[in-house]
Structures are given as structure tokens and as C-alpha cells.
Amino acid sequence: APIYRQSNIISSWHNLARGGNTNEISYLASSETQGEYIAGTLIISIILLLSLIIWGGILIYLRCNDVDLPENARFLAGCRFETDLTSSLKPSKRPLYARLTFLFASLMVFIFTIVLVEKGLGDLQSAEDLVQAENLRIKLFLEDCDRVAITMIENGFPARVLRDRILEELPEFCPKNNDTVLGFDFKIRLKDEYLDAIDALEDFYLDKWLLDAKESIDRLWNGTVTVNETIEDTNLGMIGWYWIPLVIFTSILVLGTIMAIIDTGEEACKYKSPERFQWFLKKNVLPLFILWAVGSWLMAVVFAVIATMNADICAGGPSPGNPDNTMMDSLARNGYSTEGVFYKSLQYYVRGCTTEFFFTDILDYKFELVRAIGESKYMLELVREYGTIEMSEDCKNDISGVMVAVDDLETLMQFLLIDTDRAIEEIRCERLNSIYAELFYKGTCQFTAHSLAWIFYSLVPISIFAMLMITLRSAVLPNFVWEEEEKEKRRSSVVRKQITYTTIAGPQQHLALPPSEGYSGHSKNEGAMPQLTQYSHASHGGGGNEGYSGENGHALARSPHDDPNVYLQEEAQPIQTNTTTTITTY
Numbered sequence: 001a002p003i004y005r006q007s008n009i010i011s012s013w014h015n016l017a018r019g020g021n022t023n024e025i026s027y028l029a030s031s032e033t034q035g036e037y038i039a040g041t042l043i044i045s046i047i048l049l050l051s052l053i054i055w056g057g058i059l060i061y062l063r064c065n066d067v068d069l070p071e072n073a074r075f076l077a078g079c080r081f082e083t084d085l086t087s088s089l090k091p092s093k094r095p096l097y098a099r100l101t102f103l104f105a106s107l108m109v110f111i112f113t114i115v116l117v118e119k120g121l122g123d124l125q126s127a128e129d130l131v132q133a134e135n136l137r138i139k140l141f142l143e144d145c146d147r148v149a150i151t152m153i154e155n156g157f158p159a160r161v162l163r164d165r166i167l168e169e170l171p172e173f174c175p176k177n178n179d180t181v182l183g184f185d186f187k188i189r190l191k192d193e194y195l196d197a198i199d200a201l202e203d204f205y206l207d208k209w210l211l212d213a214k215e216s217i218d219r220l221w222n223g224t225v226t227v228n229e230t231i232e233d234t235n236l237g238m239i240g241w242y243w244i245p246l247v248i249f250t251s252i253l254v255l256g257t258i259m260a261i262i263d264t265g266e267e268a269c270k271y272k273s274p275e276r277f278q279w280f281l282k283k284n285v286l287p288l289f290i291l292w293a294v295g296s297w298l299m300a301v302v303f304a305v306i307a308t309m310n311a312d313i314c315a316g317g318p319s320p321g322n323p324d325n326t327m328m329d330s331l332a333r334n335g336y337s338t339e340g341v342f343y344k345s346l347q348y349y350v351r352g353c354t355t356e357f358f359f360t361d362i363l364d365y366k367f368e369l370v371r372a373i374g375e376s377k378y379m380l381e382l383v384r385e386y387g388t389i390e391m392s393e394d395c396k397n398d399i400s401g402v403m404v405a406v407d408d409l410e411t412l413m414q415f416l417l418i419d420t421d422r423a424i425e426e427i428r429c430e431r432l433n434s435i436y437a438e439l440f441y442k443g444t445c446q447f448t449a450h451s452l453a454w455i456f457y458s459l460v461p462i463s464i465f466a467m468l469m470i471t472l473r474s475a476v477l478p479n480f481v482w483e484e485e486e487k488e489k490r491r492s493s494v495v496r497k498q499i500t501y502t503t504i505a506g507p508q509q510h511l512a513l514p515p516s517e518g519y520s521g522h523s524k525n526e527g528a529m530p531q532l533t534q535y536s537h538a539s540h541g542g543g544g545n546e547g548y549s550g551e552n553g554h555a556l557a558r559s560p561h562d563d564p565n566v567y568l569q570e571e572a573q574p575i576q577t578n579t580t581t582t583i584t585t586y
Contacts (some may be wrong), residue, residue: 013311025312026329116458123451174395256476293466307452314445353429376410
């Protein structure tokens with residue numbers, strides 16, 4: 001029998017910290033103990049899920065509170081980097097470092113995607129091919145068993161009818177018989193040997209196990225068909241719909257980052273990132289990339305559970321453990337008697353034929369067939385030697401009919417003996433144990449275990465680096481550059497101005513494009529910012545509120561819920577307010 005050797009991957013996953021809970025998957029078989037196993041198995045997935053929630057929550061908080069962030073941290077909320085060429089200070093290298101980090105994270109996504117496809121999906125494909133091959137072997141085995149069962153049933157029913165007739169007629173076939181006609185030995189042989197032999201066959205095991213075996217074969221056959229259909233429906237090539245878009249989105253973001261590095265945002269820059277491309281990055285690529293990143297993280301959570309359970313299947317029982325122990329322990333915990341037929345028979349094959357052969361019924365049946373066939377031949381030879389006509393005359397009874405029945409029964413028993421030998425060959429340990437070993441030792445505990453581990457090992461770094469790219473998403477857009485002094489420049493390097501943002505209740509409002517969005521980062525030639533002049537008015541709550549007025553007299557205020565570069569423009573009317581919120585801008 002094949003020997004199982006536990007791999008390091010199985011050992012490491014099986015021995016993960018479970019918070020004091022069991023790592024024996026056989027506990028799932030009992031409703032009383034399955035909760036303990038499930039709680040321990042979910043620990044690593046819960047940690048991953050909490051990490052995603054915390055990281056995502058931080059990003060959402062930063063985005064919603066971008067105006068409250070320090071100037072050097074607003075890029076974490078998705079705001080553009082800004083460069084002030086009018087300042088005497090040396091421009092910060094933070095944008096460059098952020099973009100280099102973004103490109104490094106992109107490279108890691110590419111690398112681990114290759115690992116996912118080559119190692120994870122490659123081993124998973126090998127596992128699928130092996131399951132298909134072994135499923136075909138099982139189907140061929142069941143086909144052979146089905147043919148044997150059908151012929152045994154087809155021969156068993158007429159044999160039973162003939163046996164019942166012989167048992168009824170043969171003892172009285174020679175009522176006038178005495179010791180001088182057929183002899184005393186014939187009477188003893190007829191009664192004690194032949195009739196006893198065919199009577200021991202009972203119903204030729206039709207009701208005892210043959211009909212049940214046929215039903216079991218049909219159920220198993222339906223199971224193999226279901227497995228085959230499931231494998232065909234679960235096309236691993238479709239998983240490419242996951243990693244192909246991931247590579248495409250990452251590639252586009254890398255292109256945007258490279259273009260943002262080349263496009264310095266200055267007037268003299270020769271290569272500028274097209275506005276439509278920037279809009280495409282922000283409104284299409286980034287949202288889809290975020291969905292794929294979150295999906296990768298959730299997939300890692302799921303695969304952590306699957307990989308852990310698969311390893312537990314392959315490491316059940318006392319250390320180092322094996323799938324054989326898992327199989328037998330699960331049956332015992334599920335209420336199967338360790339002395340029952342099903343447990344004993346499965347144990348025989350799972351343990352590599354080292355336990356006692358449990359299918360003794362079929363061996364007994366073969367022995368009884370051989371004995372009955374031998375006695376039938378003796379009877380037929382004796383009658384042929386004496387002569388059917390002469391024996392009928394001496395017995396004063398026509399025995400030709402019952403002797404034809406004896407002959408026909410002997411022929412049917414010959415066929416049944418052949419079928420019995422075929423059945424014994426079908427259930428021999430070496431054949432079934434090799435299928436079990438291929439499915440569990442190689443398929444489950446080698447290809448599948450390694451595949452699930454590599455998929456998890458790939459998805460975790462893909463998710464982490466993708467989330468890092470989302471955090472540094474400002475890197476894909478060019479800087480906004482201040483190239484000249486402006487009287488009321490929004491970001492003054494000298495003084496911070498306190499303005500009052502007033503919630504607008506009445507006037508119609510619309511958004512005006514900021515310099516960083518509408519002018520693609522070039523303030524000099526693309527058009528200057530609206531000149532702002534300070535104004536004040538009284539709210540319903542009393543008191544004056546400071547703001548700024550554009551050249552055309554429109555009031556401008558900044559919304560704390562929008563991008564730091566977005567301004568709120570409203571019609572020049574008295575601003576009706578109910579509440580006020582003070583924010584800080586530059």
C-alpha cells in the first residue's frame with residue numbers, strides 16, 4: 001500500500017494557533033463539538049477581516065476629513081500634491097517618494113499575481129486533473145461491479161426457482177425406492193449432501209446483500225456523474241477573470257504614475273498628462289481597482305479557512321497525523337459503531353489492507369457454490385450411469401423433469417461461481433486502496449494543499465500592496481504647481497486664514513472647477529484663479545461671517561466634504577444660514 005508522508009505546508013497550517021481550540025476536523029462530525037473546531041479555524045480569517053476594516057475605515061475617515069489634515073498629509077485623502085515655485089523653500093520630495101512607493105507596490109502586485117497563477121492555480125489544475133482521472137477509475141470500477149451484480153441477479157432469480165423445485169420434488173422422486181433399487185449410499189448422499197448444499201445457498205444472497213449492493217452501485221455512479229459535472233462547470237480558466245483585470249488595472253495606474261512623474265505641472269513642461277486620461281483614472285480605473293483589491297482581501301479570508309480545513313483533513317489523529325485517522329475518527333464521532341460492517345469494511349481499505357478482510361460473506365458464498373456444484377455433478381453422473389429411463393421404471397415415477405432441473409441449476413451455479421470470482425477480484429484491496437491513496441494522499445494532501453497555501457500566500461501580499469496603492473492614489477495624477485504670486489492665493493505659505501463655512505439653505509448652488517482639476521495643474525497659461533475679495537454678512541443667528549467674493553460679485557465658499565481644490569460657487573444673494581462650521585484653510 002502507498003505510504004503517506006506529511007509535508008511541511010500541511011504541518012504548518014495544521015499547527016496554527018487556534019486560541020486553545022482543537023485542530024481536529026473530525027470534531028465537525030458531531031454537533032456537540034463542532035463549535036470548538038469552527039472557533040479555532042476562524043481566528044486567522046477574523047484577524048485578516050479586522051485588518052481590512054481598520055485600514056478601509058482609516059482611508060474613509062481621511063477622505064471625509066481632508067480639510068482638517070495637515071498640508072503634508074492631504075495626499076493620503078486622495079488630494080493632489082502641490083508644488084509652490086514662488087516659495088523660497090526647496091520643493092518637497094514627498095511626491096517623488098510616494099510615486100516610487102506606488103510603483104514598488106505595483107511591481108509586488110505583478111510578482112505575486114505571477115506566483116498566484118503559476119504556483120496556486122497550477123497546482124489546483126493538477127488537483128483537478130487527478131480528481132478527474134480517479135473519478136474515471138471509479139466509474140470504470142462501478143461499471144465492472146454493475147455488470148457483475150446484474151449477471152448475478154439474472155442468474156440468481158432462476159436458480160432460486162429451480163432450487164425450490166428440487167427441494168420439493170427430489171426427496172420424493174422415487175417413492176417406491178428401497179435399498180435394493182438405488183442403494184442406501186445414494187439415499188444418504190442425496191439427503192445429507194446435495195439437498196443440504198443447495199439449501200445452504202438460501203436465496204443465493206439476493207436479499208442478503210446482492211440487491212443492496214446494486215442500489216449502492218447506482219448511488220455511487222450518480223455521485224461520480226455529479227463530480228464530473230461539477231468539475232466541468234468549475235472551469236479554473238474562469239479564475240483568469242480575476243487576475244487578468246487586476247493586471248490591466250495595475251498597468252494603467254502604473255502608466256498614469258509614470259506620466260505624473262514626467263508631467264511636472266510647470267508651464268514649460270513638454271509632456272503633459274491628458275485631462276481625459278486623468279478623468280479616466282479617477283472615475284473608472286481607481287474605483288474598479290478598489291473593488292478588486294477589497295475582493296482580493298476577502299478571497300484571502302475565505303482561502304485561509306479552506307486551506308486550514310484541508311490541512312486538518314491531512315493531519316488528523318496523533319502527531320504527525322494522516323487522512324486515514326481523520327476518516328475513521330469522523331465515522332466514530334458521527335455514531336458509526338467501530339464493530340459495524342461499514343466501519344470495518346472502510347477501515348480495511350483506508351488502512352492499506354492491514355486489517356482483517358471483512359467481506360467474508362462472499363467467500364462463504366463461493367465455498368457453498370463450489371460444494372453445491374460438486375454434489376450436483378455427483379447426482380447427474382449417478383443418474384446418467386444408472387439411466388434416466390431405467391430409474392424412472394424402478395421408481396415407478398418419471399424423474400426426467402426433476403433431473404433436467406438439477407442439470408439447469410448446476411449450469412446456473414457455474415455462472416454464479418464465475419461472477420463470484422469476478423466480484424472478489426473487483427473488491428480486492430489493492431485496487432480500491434490505490435484509488436483512495438491517489439485521491440487523498442496525492443490529490444487532497446499534496447496538490448490541493450499546496451495550491452490553497454500558495455493562493456493564500458499570494459492573495460495576502462496582493463491585497464496589502466493593492467491597499468497601499470489605494471492609500472497613495474494621489475501618485476497617479478500630476479502635481480498642481482503655483483508658478484506666480486497671487487493677491488489672495490488659497491494656499492499661502494505665510495499665514496493661515498480662518499474662514500467661516502456657512503451651510504447654504506436657500507440659494508441655488510453649483511461646483512466650480514478648481515485650478516488643480518479644471519486647469520490640469522497649470523495655473524499660468526490655462527487661466528488664473530478667480531480673484532477673491534473678502535466680504536462679510538450677517539446670518540440669521542446674528543453676528544458677521546467672513547468669506548470671499550469673486551470678481552463678478554459671486555460668493556465663494558469651500559465645502560469641507562469636497563476635495564481641497566473644489567470650491568462652492570453660489571449666486572450673489574444674501575446667504576441664508578442655519579448652522580455654521582469653522583474650518584481652517586490656507
